Amino acid sequence: MSKRIYLDNAATTRTADEVLAEMLPYFQENYGNPSAVYGFAAESKQAVDVARKQTADLIGAKTEEIYFTGGGSESDNWALKAAAEAYGDKGKHIITSKIEHHAILHTCAYLERHGFEVTYLNVDENGKVLLDELKEAIRPDTILISVMAANNEIGTIQPIAEIGKIAKEHGILFHTDAVQAYGHIPLHVDEMNIDMLSASGHKFYGPKGIGFLYIRKGVKIRSFLHGGAQERNRRAGTLNVPGIVGMGKAAALAQKAMTERMRKETAMRDHLIDRILSEIPYSRLNGDRKDRLPNNANFCFRFVEGESMLILLDQLGVCASSGSACTSGSLDPSHVLLAIGLPHEIAHGSLRISLSEQNTMEEIDFVVDELSGIVQKLRRMSPLYEDFVKQNQERS
Amino acid sequence: MGMYSEKVMDHFSNPRNVGEIENPSGVGTVGNAKCGDIMRMYLDINSEGVIQDVKFKTFGCGAAVATSSMATELVKGKTVRQALEVTNQAVMEALDGLPPVKVHCSLLAEEAIHAALWDYAQKNNIEIEGLEEPVNDISEKEEEEEY
Numbered sequence: 001m002s003k004r005i006y007l008d009n010a011a012t013t014r015t016a017d018e019v020l021a022e023m024l025p026y027f028q029e030n031y032g033n034p035s036a037v038y039g040f041a042a043e044s045k046q047a048v049d050v051a052r053k054q055t056a057d058l059i060g061a062k063t064e065e066i067y068f069t070g071g072g073s074e075s076d077n078w079a080l081k082a083a084a085e086a087y088g089d090k091g092k093h094i095i096t097s098k099i100e101h102h103a104i105l106h107t108c109a110y111l112e113r114h115g116f117e118v119t120y121l122n123v124d125e126n127g128k129v130l131l132d133e134l135k136e137a138i139r140p141d142t143i144l145i146s147v148m149a150a151n152n153e154i155g156t157i158q159p160i161a162e163i164g165k166i167a168k169e170h171g172i173l174f175h176t177d178a179v180q181a182y183g184h185i186p187l188h189v190d191e192m193n194i195d196m197l198s199a200s201g202h203k204f205y206g207p208k209g210i211g212f213l214y215i216r217k218g219v220k221i222r223s224f225l226h227g228g229a230q231e232r233n234r235r236a237g238t239l240n241v242p243g244i245v246g247m248g249k250a251a252a253l254a255q256k257a258m259t260e261r262m263r264k265e266t267a268m269r270d271h272l273i274d275r276i277l278s279e280i281p282y283s284r285l286n287g288d289r290k291d292r293l294p295n296n297a298n299f300c301f302r303f304v305e306g307e308s309m310l311i312l313l314d315q316l317g318v319c320a321s322s323g324s325a326c327t328s329g330s331l332d333p334s335h336v337l338l339a340i341g342l343p344h345e346i347a348h349g350s351l352r353i354s355l356s357e358q359n360t361m362e363e364i365d366f367v368v369d370e371l372s373g374i375v376q377k378l379r380r381m382s383p384l385y386e387d388f389v390k391q392n393q394e395r396s
Numbered sequence: 397m398g399m400y401s402e403k404v405m406d407h408f409s410n411p412r413n414v415g416e417i418e419n420p421s422g423v424g425t426v427g428n429a430k431c432g433d434i435m436r437m438y439l440d441i442n443s444e445g446v447i448q449d450v451k452f453k454t455f456g457c458g459a460a461v462a463t464s465s466m467a468t469e470l471v472k473g474k475t476v477r478q479a480l481e482v483t484n485q486a487v488m489e490a491l492d493g494l495p496p497v498k499v500h501c502s503l504l505a506e507e508a509i510h511a512a513l514w515d516y517a518q519k520n521n522i523e524i525e526g527l528e529e530p531v532n533d534i535s536e537k538e539e540e541e542e543y
Binding site: 303304305307308311315332343345380381382383385386 | 400405408409411414416425428429430431432433434435436452453454455456457458460461
């Protein structure tokens with residue numbers, strides 16, 4: 001294996017050099033607890049303030065609306081459970097979609113076991129929530145709508161502004177899981193009528209273990225972690241100063257470079273999609289062709305299974321991911337691929353390639369060239385392909 | 397991938413006995429598309445009841461391919477009776493183990509051998525002691541995960 005080609009940026013990204021450099025002084029030089037009184041702590045307190053502003057600015061939020069957390073999953077759990085608790089008197093109905101991340105879906109399942117009713121909206125064949133279905137799902141006791149900004153598997157960008165408008169018209173809280181979208185595509189909490197938004201540092205070249213929940217001023221949700229007055233009494237625990245500083249820096253970099261990054265990634269993504277669809281037979285693109293994250297491409301190759309592809313790619317130094325059952329540890333393939341209407345055997349043959357601006361066209365070409373052979377090799381040993389070929393022979 | 401033993405990786409990367417047998421003595425297909433693993437095993441059995449040749453095709457993960465490959469190695473040259481004794485445990489041991497989530501793949505390999513032998517018995521109108529009609533859908537045995 002000569003060189004690694006990293007194409008799993010939706011799983012996590014490499015921390016940017018500038019981000020790491022910004023973080024380092026807060027481990028050994030300015031390690032003071034920002035909650036402390038003495039002057040030594042002022043340095044780290046000020047760094048947190050700067051990072052909070054950087055984080056807020058990227059989505060048009062106020063600094064006091066940003067609450068740092070341990071990551072996207074915590075933010076999602078907090079948003080849903082706390083909203084359910086705070087607004088449970090008003091109603092017990094929550095609306096979400098079938099293609100949310102498990103941090104949302106499993107939290108919804110938990111709330112269902114605690115007296116809440118959840119409507120899981122269908123999506124169309126490209127993974128978009130149907131606005132008419134959303135409107136019909138709204139009831140007098142609906143307290144929360146939670147729909148992700150962009151899907152982590154198939155990259156489809158949801159009509160967040162429209163959903164936010166509908167939520168606002170009905171006086172319902174709107175939360176969006178923007179873990180894949182924040183730092184990658186433009187988002188604006190006011191223009192999109194977002195009341196709560198989850199994000200995670202390591203998905204946009206920041207460090208792992210840090211995220212935030214945006215909570216619009218006036219939304220009365222309570223603390224999720226108890227034990228301290230940090231984060232305006234809403235999230236106890238000593239602030240992860242290096243993490244916060246790193247995420248802030250990553251947000252600032254995204255602010256500056258987003259347009260250029262999107263342009264580069266989109267060019268590579270479209271080249272990848274065009275080549276695969278034209279060169280590998282029985283392949284399909286999952287997710288919306290146009291409204292999709294610039295760095296996401298997700299394919300299904302009929303008659304082959306996802307994990308097998310991943311292992312063969314890994315042997316060439318290529319890191320990618322799949323929604324096959326074998327990679328999820330359960331027997332069912334990705335709930336997202338099933339929700340867009342794919343049959344099980346096709347859903348098992350999915351491959352997600354998620355780019356960063358660090359990737360190159362040469363890498364993309366290398367992967368497509370190799371993938372073609374990998375799919376051929378696996379089809380030669382596939383009983384499904386054998387049946388397909390025989391059926392075709394019989395027909396002709 | 398770090399999750400598999402060297403032997404699993406070897407059998408996955410260079411699977412033995414991939415292919416089909418024309419006019420096989422027995423052929424069996426097990427698994428289903430829902431769970432993501434389908435194995436087909438072809439057997440060529442001579443008049444003495446010895447498995448002269450065996451081929452497989454598998455749609456599935458690395459472990460599924462490797463267990464199929466190892467299973468064909470273990471039954472090749474064996475009598476029908478000996479082949480029946482090739483259990484999923486034997487396949488796993490021969491592969492130096494499998495991660496816990498992949499144990500069902502080795503069950504599928506055992507099932508595939510049994511299904512092919514069942515087909516052979518049906519075609520020849522014989523009864524093989526200890527051989528039961530194969531269950532096609534092994535996923536029914538799996539339990540739903542609670543979260």
